[in-house]
Amino acid sequence: MSDTQTLIENRPPSVATVFLERVAATPDKEAYRYPVPPASGAGPDDWKSLSWAQAADRVTAIAAGLIELGVGPEERVALASTTRIEWVLTDLGILCAGAATTTVYPQTNADESAFILADSGSRVLIAEDVEQLAKARQRRTDLPGLAHVVVIDPRGVRDAAPADEPDGWVITLDELQARGAARLEKDPDLIRERVSAITADQLATLIYTSGTTGRPKGVRLPHDCWSYMAKAIAATGLIYPDDVQYLWLPLAHVFGKVLTSGQVEVGHVTAVDGRVDKIIENLPVVQPTYMAAVPRIFEKVYNGVAAKARAGGAAKYKIFQWAAGVAREYAKVTQDTYRRTGRASAPLGLGAKHKIADALVYSKLREAFGGRMRACVSGSAALAPDIGYFFAGAGVHILEGYGLTESSAASFVNPGEAYRTGTVGKPLPGTEVRIAEDGEVLLRGPGIMQGYHGLPDKTAEVLEADGWFHTGDIGELSADGYLRITDRKKDLIKTSGGKYIAPAEAEGQFKAVCPFVSNILVHGADRNFCTALIALDEPSIMDWAKEHGLAGKSYAEVVAAPATVALVDGYVQRLNEGLQRWQAIRKFRLLPRDLDIEHGELTPSLKLKRPVVEREYRHLIDEMYAGAREA
Structure with a gap:
């Protein structure tokens, strides 16, 4: 058995266990960075840090606070918030309490939010602010099982409370942590005991897919999915302990969520800020070594660079177009030589043109990404190959990956230097793939869901008895295992x-x-x-x-x-x-x-x-x- 197989097959039952192991191994190492906007509302953000030990203090207090509220193993705690440090800490707190996180997009309207809370049977809602709280208040009579709402940002929480709202139905996150800290003073082993009792098949996360028609379906992902993802991502060798990740993706989405598992296993720094309008401003400040994004972000950057060049006049735009063509040609040639020889190289003439284009265009692009970006991961949808080749030739390497909510997000990823633009790479260690007769991609492995919550018939439509999951995507496998997704079967x-x-x-x-x-x-x-x-x-x-x-x-x-x-x-x-x-x-x-x-x-x-x-x-x-x- 290889070291990779041993690492994955001997994985702990939960990512909560992985988290406690990480804290014990590197308590004083920096874990997270997060922005604190200036009190005046003007000027740059002040970035703060948490060590693993400091993060653990907050996580265990949240976990103990939820237990104080009566939350038991596998009971659901909904989380409706944008991407921020409290999302990460609260999710880990829910997992360390042995409970399960129901993710809710903050953009979800009151009607659909109420459906998700009711369908999941969520006992507690963690709401970001008064806006998210208002949705729950609006539908409170339809949610008899919702015992409490915990609000992260307390501003205005007490101002608009309805007269018939039960005392204690709404509390702040600070109050929850204070209750938890008091409980831990009396029972310091509470969380360690809860975590040690978690089994691999115990429900950890319910993520509701945003369907194009009808109500969303709750995807049941047990603790073992995240433990497997943590170990499998580490086994790819793509991330390192000294990395700095910039995390802005919505954490209610499985793509954002899986990034938290890999980070806990490897132990690198993650800078958390979900404000999309701050990405360009934050990159030079955070100076990340890797970042995950959806294709639309890379398309916007490409269009923005092209527009800036065009605004500089005809000569400047002509230089950009020439440089873009050189980047694509250079990327295609070097990827081809790497595939054939194991070494990336280009003809002398092309290399010389690339060097000039780098000085004129590419170096400025890399600086805009913070100057230290080793690679970006792209997922959730297909990246146009010509855009991928442009960034590759410019030295911003985009590793496309592939997965679904039902497969815990990360089923395939391109392997570092051997990445191939236009493919989603190779399966993660421990994941199996085959192509059905009609071209559909089938997956099997520890990352696959248990099924759709309360929908056995819908589960049977996509999940075979022997564990093969029907993705609904059409794809092609190369002889050496690279997958190319060509389209959605239904599209x-x-x-x-x-x-x-x-x-x-x-x-x-x-x-x-x-x-x-x-x-x-x-x-x-x-x-x-x-x-x-x-x-x-x-x-x-x-x-x-x-x-x-x-x-x-x-x-x-x-x-x-x-x-x-x-x-x-x-x-x-x-x-x-x-x-x-x-x-x-x-x-x-x-x-x-x-x-x-x-x-x-x-x-x-x-x-x-x-x-x-x-x-x-x-x-x-x-x-x-x-x-x-x-x-």
Whole structure:
């Protein structure tokens, strides 16, 4: 048995155990950094740190406080908050109490929040602030099982309490920790005893998938899933004890959540701040060595760099376009030579051009990422290969990974220097994969869910008796084990002419071709040609508009302007040059606003909800096919 197999097969029953082991091993080492905004509201944030021992003091106080509230093993504690240090500490506290975390996106409305709280049977809700508390107060009579709400940010909590609210139904996180600390003074071994009693198959997390139709399903992930993930991520060799991770992803999403497990096992520093509008500002301050993100973030950075170059004048933009082409060529050549020889190299001429482009463009890009970024991990959706190659050639290495909520997020990841853009890499140690006859990717291993909460029929649809999980994704495996995801099984388009089309392929290519695009949806099911709905990136297109006689116009007016339509049409024609005839986009419409989470068109991880978008903009789709002869 290899060292890796031993590490994984002899894993502890829970990540709570892994956490206590980490605290014992490196109590004084820095564990977390988090921002404290200035009291005046102006100026830079003050970043504070917690050692592992300091984090443990807060985690065990939270755990003991929950036990004081009557929370028992496997009972659910819901957590509705943005990504912040308290999310991490509270989640660990729930796990160390032997309970289970129900994750709730803070953007979730009151109706769906109430459904999740009721369906999960959550006994306590940890709410970020008065806004999240208000949702629970609004539906309190529908939630008889919800015994308490614990509020992280206490401002205004007592101000709007309804007259009929029971005393003690709402408490602050500080009050919870104080209760827990008092309990630990009397019973110092309480948490260690709770953790030692946790079994591998005990429920640890309920994550509700944001379905495109109907109510979300609760995915049951036991403690063993996170313990396995902690050990398997460490076994990849991709993260080190001296790393600094910048964690901004939503922790209610499985991609963000799994990053906390790997960090506890390896013991490196994590800087936690979920404010997306602060990413650009934070990167030079945090100077991370690795960061995980969704493709939309890399697309925004690429579009922003291109827009900045374009604003600098024709000569500067021409240099950027040349440098981008060199980066892509360099990345493709070096990845190919590494695959064949185990060593990345490029021809002398290409290497010389790359060196010049590095001085002019790439070095500034790396500085924007903090100057120390060794690698980024991209997941949740496919990254357009041309964007991946651009960053790879610029020295910002993006390791694509793959997983689902049902597989605890991290099933595949690209292996460090041997990464291949356009693939999601190889399976994590201990995870099995096979491709079904229809091309569907099947997974089996310790990261797979127990099932959907209270939905045995839905579970049976995707989880076979022998443990194979049907992902719903179509993929291809290379001879040496690299997986490429080609599309969602249910998203494949069959035209009226009988041709199958993977819309994600054309959508990804368009994002690399057009620097103004934010979101694109290709449509064509049961039609005789393909069309597209396109939303433009507001900052980029508005900058362009100022230079082309559209200054002072609103976003909706700019996208409706003939000049804008003509601009985008040029990029659509360029896209079509690389597509088969039946894949080509024959018509398109620009949307009057960008797609977003608030309107339900994107999931919180920024994935497109196709049925929602197609339903909302059905009139534009019908307009594109009006009068067309259907085959």
